[in-house]
Amino acid sequence: MTDDTPVTSAPGAADDPSTPEFWDARYGESDRLWSGEPNPQLVAEIAEVEAGTAVDIGCGEGADAIWLARRGWRVTGADISSVALERARAHGDQAGVEVEWVQTDLLAWQAPADGFDLVNVQFFQLAEPERTVALRRFAAAVAPGGLLLVVAHHPVHAETGVPGPPADRLYTPEDVTALFAAPEWETVTAETRTRTAAGHHSGTTEFTDSVVLLRRAR
Ligand SMILES: C[S@@+](CC[C@H](N)C(=O)[O-])C[C@H]1O[C@@H](n2cnc3c(N)ncnc32)[C@H](O)[C@@H]1O
Structure with missing residues (x-):
């Protein structure tokens, strides 16, 4: 995927990236916003992990959720955008996999009590203090012994001019690990x-990913 969310936002639902209106408009700009391929850091970190239950946080057009479902995971794909979810559902049907697609504001989401073996958070770019609140909420959805994978655009993007969210929404691996201490988290x-990937407009772009995989104690 790539992300060229506008670097400024004015007040109002259509310009506020925490609203369904913003994301529906964003997805409405083209028939397909992302590549349709699973995120490379998901593949790198999870390909060898035994399948269980998973939730894809901000699943967008569904590529990660579908990749997991194809590998035997029982997957919930959750997103705020009905436009994205409609596409995700269609892609899942084409792929012949079953995924539970859920439209919800994940900042107010209550995870099921028994949690998930994997919580996949890819490019969920929030500024503080919302980021900490959201990451803790997502971590609380990890079952004992389960995994939390967080992949985010790195702050170096603000210096190298990679199009995407404003600087205060970019974060480092250390910003994530600082929230989750031993002995509860390994x-x-x-x-x-x-990594080099297709940019949203044309040509290729060098992206820098913050990649954190944490395991919750049993
Ligand atoms: C940058 S996209 C990433 C999509 C996908 N994870 C990927 O890597 O291709 C962020 C996604 O999070 C969703 N999103 C943003 N805020 C949300 C919220 N509060 N609740 C649920 N989904 C949200 C957006 O609709 C969008 O699909």
Whole structure:
């Protein structure tokens, strides 16, 4: 995926990236916003993990959820945008997989009590203090012994001019690991990785990803 969310936002639902109106308008700009391929850091971190239950936080057009479902995971894909979810459902049907697609504001979401074996959070870019509140909420949805994978655009994007969210919505691996301490959380991966991928407009872009995989104690 790529993200070229406008770098400024004016007041009002259509310009506020925490609203369904913003994301519905964003998805409405084209027939397909993202690549349709699973995010590379999801594949890198999870390909060898035994399947269980998973939730994809901000699942967008569904590529990660579908990739997981194809590998035997029982997946919930959750997003605020009905436009994105309509596409995700269609892509899932085309792929012949079953995913539970849920439209919800994940900032107010109550996870099921027994949690998920994997909570996948890819490019959920919030500024503080909302980021900490949201990441803690998503972490609370991880079952004992389960995994929390957080992948985000790195703050270096603000210096290198990679199009995307404003600087205060970018975060480092350390911003994430600082929230989740031992003994409840074991850090499996905390890395900054670069990759080259198609940009949203044309050509290729070098993206820098903050990649954190945490395991919750049993
Ligand atoms: C940058 S996109 C990433 C999509 C997908 N995870 C990917 O990597 O391709 C962020 C997604 O989060 C969703 N989103 C943003 N705020 C949300 C919220 N409060 N509740 C649920 N979904 C939200 C958007 O609709 C969008 O699909």
